[in-house]
Amino acid sequence: MKLTKILLPVDFSEQGDGAAQQAAALARHFHAGLILLHVNPIQVAALMLPEAFSGPIDTGWITALEAQGRKELDTYRQADLAGIDVRKIVVTGDPAASIVDLAHRERPDLIVMPTHGYGPFRRFLLGSVAAKVLHDVDAPVWTGAHLQKSSQPMWKRIGKVMCAIDLRMAEPALLWARDFASEFKAELLIVHAVEEKQPEGSPAISAAQASEYIQCLQRKLSIAGEILIEEGNPAQVVQAAANRRNADLVVIGRSPREGVSGRLRTNAYSIVRDAPCPVVSV
Secondary structure, three states: OOOOEEEEEOOOOHHHHHHHHHHHHHHHHHOOEEEEEEEEOOOOOOOOOOHHHOOOOOOHHHHHHHHHHHHHHHOOOHHHHOOOOEEEEEEEOOHHHHHHHHHHHHOOOEEEOOOOOOHHHOOOOOOHHHHHHHHHOOOOEEEOOOOOOOOOOHHHHOOEEEEEOOHHHOHHHHHHHHHHHHHOOOEEEEEEEEOOOOOOOOOOOOHHHHHHHHHHHHHHHOOOOEEEEEEOOHHHHHHHHHHHOOOOEEEEOOOOOOOOOOOOOHHHHHHHHHOOOOEEEO
16 A cells, blocks of 8 residues: 555644644655645625625735634644645635545545544534535545544554445455555454345345355455454444454445435444544545
């Protein structure tokens, strides 16, 4: 695996600090460049003004806010970012749209960001910015509802990588998980949940059939790893397995097709929200 460019949206929050530490550790390990993006979330409502108030709009305040943002980025997490090739960008606008636009232009190999899905509403809420980014970007997104600071370097903590697969879109996630686990010499676990009630339009697949299919994928993709197949709600199965096996990272797949259900399906949102460790959606 080779990561050459990592995008880190910065909102100066505590969760963002945890994401910054993990992005820095990854950038340092892979000798990757790091782009810091701060978005001033300013939205100006379109109002019907009397003709007397029409005329040029003073945007000096936007310039001042962006200058302040650049000043804060210049001193942001200096110890963590020391020795890393860092580029800093400040823009004004909708945070999610700005992140997506920059990702489409820069084509990073990885985006690292927190979800802010925490507190009493954590089980119901995935931060809207993260949700939009997960839906609209092509790059893998490393995220989690509670990215925390750590006193240990990232590469010393990656010992188990769990790939939670949907059989309809398993290969990209399996390949990414295989390569990442290999990079860190980590154990790879493959988990699949057999739902009691299959999604509408999907054929019923037994645990034995799922196991056989995954073994075929392993042979095809040259992937070694223990297979865990359990019945139940996918998010709950993945959460329990990640806790039980002390996973350091969970990798899941996103649909390559956009549509009514979106690129990240309902179960994937729940996995991102509730997993006990960071989640990479591929």
